[in-house]
Amino acid sequence: MAKSGAILILASALCLLSLLNLAECHDQFFVEGSVYCDTCRTQFMTRLSRFVAGATVRLECKEAESGKVTLSKEAVTDGSGGYSVEIEGDREDESCEVVLVKSSDPECSEIDASSFGTQAAKVSVTRNNGIVSPVRSANPLGFLRNQPLPECGAVLQELHLAADPLSDDDPLD
Template sequence: MAKSIILFVSALSLFSLLNVAYSQKDRFLVEGKVYCDACRVQFFTKASKFLEGATVKLVCKEIEGGSVTLSKEAVTDKTGSYSIEADGDHEEDLCEVTLVKSNDPDCSEISLEKYEHMARVSITNNSGITNPVRHANPLAFMKKEKLPECKEVLRELGFDEEGILV
């Protein structure tokens, strides 16, 4: 009797362990940062600041047909960081994080260039990436007016005041 109880408890424990491992298999975490582009050059400089309270949205759409399979929003913390849980394998989808809203009215402009306000992420186990955390490229809202110190900041980097390499 004792042997059968031990065998039953062992089998139940093994089943629970396999169930937990399986349920974690298709769970991902998309992480990234949002900053204020103080020089309006569409890359991070020492004049840039990370934004707290900015809203981003993760959307996955089927490649064929374009139906939305996942849509979640997140708000950045005091370091400008966000984290979005994504359940399911989205191998047949295009997944992108986009800017939604800035909490800073002076730094709330979204670039018209598509790739300046979105970051594509791979949310599948079939990508060669073993870590469930997916890192999205940093996203930026632009300041309404360039800061006065931007001219010097860009000169130090070898750019003219428009952000063009000289």
């Protein structure tokens, strides 16, 4: 009887420790995404786009009301253009986004700052959003190539975003 009581106490202690560990890890998140070279300067990925290894991105979280930066972490993309940023703590009341910082490719290093705004991928870093996984996926971010590739005209025609030189029809009508 004493032996079974000791086993029960030991099992209860192990369960309690595992619950404490689970609660501790529950507010750990990973923001993951990728960086590409926008070889056609279209501001979206095409079949000519390629991922950029060694690019730097920054994850920033700010207080919603004041805009004060509460977290700023940089990451460098791996050989396939992907990155992962680890975050401790729930950021439910904050606005978080990933921005481009620096490209490792001098031919593809321009950060678009046109009327569409800055290159940024917003992410929700909270467990109160219905997402069970601790991984938060950010949209791909692209550096603009200095000059579009010569093949870009054909790609834009395939996507019906450029006029067909053999037709008088405007594909955007």
